[in-house]
Amino acid sequence: KAGVTQTPRYLIKTRGQQVTLSCSPISGHRSVSWYQQTPGQGLQFLFEYFSETQRNKGNFPGRFSGRQFSNSRSEMNVSTLELGDSALYLCASSLAINEQFFGPGTRLTVL
């Protein structure tokens, strides 16, 4: 069974631009979560979706948004990028709220 896939793997953007990251969960998994990982803050929860509904959202500004499609694939969008948004963005999927499986991440660099 294929694992969680994330695209693109690497991105370089400049301040003020926006970016969209994509996540395809493990087949059959309906829950998708997003996390931001930085050296200073560690792993921080962004949001979680289940069957296209956001069930929880972390403490991030409104520039960070997400959505989930009917096939469980998810996207997250960051608008008006700031230098501090440079991070590894990780997506995880699970059947419900059980064991979470993570993808390889998207490394975003904001210049």
Next chain:
Amino acid sequence: KQEVTQIPAALSVPEGENLVLNCSFTDSAIYNLQWFRQDPGKGLTSLLLIQSSQREQTSGRLNASLDKSSGRSTLYIAASQPGDSATYLCAVSNDYKLSFGAGTTVTVRA
């Protein structure tokens, strides 16, 4: 707010020694606890999942215990190998999200 602490932050041991990694959390109302491994620049690999009703879970050389009432979990890795070198992260689940510790970076010297 759930706070997760991992001690020590870093650990260096010779090959063959047993590893003991500690994790503590402030809110005992968790759904489960998961241990992960992360190699530099990579995603997270799930090692063990302990449901809140369980006391321990084992997989090969790995054993994790959970004491929900005291807010503690311990990951034991037996007979460490250089390939065990990585950062180990503990995460607790509640309210549809994982709260992570900062991790323990392990170096196993050959």
